[in-house]
Amino acid sequence: MPLGLDALETVPVHEQVYRQLTRALMAGRIPPGRKLTSRKVAAELGCSDMPVRAALARLQSLRALEALPNGSMILPRMDRARFADLMAARVTCEGRAAELAAGAASEAHLRAIRQAGAALTQAALDQDIDSYLEQNYEFKFLVHRASGSDALIFLIETLWLQVGPFLRQFGGRFEGALSGILEIDYHEELAAALSRGDAAAAGDAMRRDIAAGAAFLLAHGEFEDAP
Structure with a gap:
């Protein structure tokens, strides 16, 4: 037995x-x-x-x-052109993953996404950049895994391996108040769209979230420009 x-x-x-x-x-x-x-x-x-x-x-x-x-x-240092290229690719791949997730996520998966979103918001309010980056990763990859597309997940992971370390610059770009990042964050809209099963709105929220973060860091980040 x-x-x-x-x-x-x-x-x-x-x-x-x-x-x-x-x-x-x-x-x-x-x-x-x-x-x-x-x-x-x-x-x-x-x-x-x-x-x-x-x-x-x-x-x-x-x-x-x-x-x-x-x-x-x-870890390679980041120049402006490379960062812009990586983030544009993220917009395309992750927007599509969010669209697929809207029709595929189970209630248990949606609950986990909402919980990760709440933790993401709290980390920003707590001024905790380490927790914010960890929860941002957790939230977005819960969405991506819900898409059911192994090909998209592989592409997204490859992009994140290159750009993830640079996102730490968010921590010092809001005049000492990391909570300001919530003004360019669309994770609540994304979670709501997923709960409704609204693929178009979910894809749009993901794309806006990534594009807003990219625009902010392109304007305020410190880059090592290529010669």
Whole structure:
């Protein structure tokens, strides 16, 4: 007779390392210009060097990291043209994902989206940039996963790996009051549209949210312009 035990975790270590690093990048926990070495990352994660090297190489192939001559990796600094291009691609891909989610999200998924939206608002009111970036990531990827499109999710993740670290600049651009970001935030409108099953309104709210954030940072962010 079965004992009712849960199956053991079978995800390879290199995949676990990759997932942790991608989450940290997309949630803005690692700033542009930060150097990463396999030795230091392995020490922090408590694993050997090999799976970290594999994960870093994978991130390099997705343009999230660049290799330095000494073998370490660095998060590329952001220039204005690259940022504008990445955010325009986000508008297209994430707007479509929101449209698909409007017709596919279950009630449980919608409830999770509303809860993440409330946490996002609270993080802004609390002036907590770390929590805000984490909740922004959580909210938007709940929407994207509800779309049911693996192809779109892959494209969106690739874009977020490159742009996520730069979004940390929101933290210092509202004259000391991060709550000001709610004036260019459309997540409540997006959650409401999803609850109604209104695909057009959901796509529009997502596109406006990303475009407004892009316009703000293009006007106020600090870029390393390409020569």
